[in-house]
Amino acid sequence: KAGVTQTPRYLIKTRGQQVxxxxxxxxxxxxxxxxxxxxxxxxxxxxEYFSETQRNxxxxxxxxxxxxxxxxxxxxxxxxxxxxxxxxxxxxxxxxTSGSDEQFFGPGTRLTVL
Amino acid sequence: xxxxxxxxxxLTAQExxxxxxxxxxxxxxxxxxxxxxxxxxxxxxxxxxxSGKKKHGRLIATINIQEKHSxxxxxxxxxxxxxxxxxxxxxxxxxxxxxxxxKGTHLIIQP
Numbered sequence: 001k002a003g004v005t006q007t008p009r010y011l012i013k014t015r016g017q018q019v020x021x022x023x024x025x026x027x028x029x030x031x032x033x034x035x036x037x038x039x040x041x042x043x044x045x046x047x048e049y050f051s052e053t054q055r056n057x058x059x060x061x062x063x064x065x066x067x068x069x070x071x072x073x074x075x076x077x078x079x080x081x082x083x084x085x086x087x088x089x090x091x092x093x094x095x096x097t098s099g100s101d102e103q104f105f106g107p108g109t110r111l112t113v114l
Numbered sequence: 115x116x117x118x119x120x121x122x123x124x125l126t127a128q129e130x131x132x133x134x135x136x137x138x139x140x141x142x143x144x145x146x147x148x149x150x151x152x153x154x155x156x157x158x159x160x161x162x163x164x165s166g167k168k169k170h171g172r173l174i175a176t177i178n179i180q181e182k183h184s185x186x187x188x189x190x191x192x193x194x195x196x197x198x199x200x201x202x203x204x205x206x207x208x209x210x211x212x213x214x215x216x217k218g219t220h221l222i223i224q225p
Binding site for chain 2 (some may be wrong): 001022035037043044045046047048051056058088092101102103104105106108110
């Protein structure tokens with residue numbers, strides 16, 4: 001089975017712009033979670049989607065949003081980028097049938113905001 | 115205070131040594147994960163535990179639910195084990211919440 005893929009792998013944007021990141025889960029997985037990793041804050045949970053519905057949301061401002069499509073692929077969007085949004089954004093997929101499934105991580109998208 | 119605390123933050127050891135990384139949490143959880151992250155960012159899930167002990171090759175993970183504590187052990191450590199090891203918990207808040215992470219343990223195994 002192919003693993004979790006994320007595109008693009010690297011991205012450079014300027015303050016005020018918006019960005020969309022994409023995540024394709026492992027075939028058959030219905031849950032996709034998104035995480036932000038920064039040197040200062042470490043890994044933080046952004047949101048989780050299951051069957052096209054947001055099931056959980058972390059403590060991030062409304063500039064961070066996401067969606068999931070019927071094929072379980074997910075996108076996250078960050079509007080009005082700030083310097084502090086520079087981070088590694090990771091998505092992880094799981095079967096999703098239990099709230100405690102093992103998660104399989106993608107390689108991440110490294111976003112730099114100038 | 116962080117809900118998930120890991121120790122030590124940094125650990126340097128010689129090849130062959132027995133390694134222990136600890137994780138303590140302060141809330142009720144439904145599962146605990148041990149993750150490995152190599153330079154470059156890729157994260158691999160090593161274990162998911164809700165009770166007891168699991169073993170995979172040279173890696174062993176244990177959890178004590180009553181004491182809210184988990185340990186990750188590496189036997190016969192090797193330089194390729196050098197990575198950041200991260201403990202993460204799924205907090206039982208009445209729903210399927212996302213993972214809450216520790217700050218990670220930077221492990222270096224010297225040949």
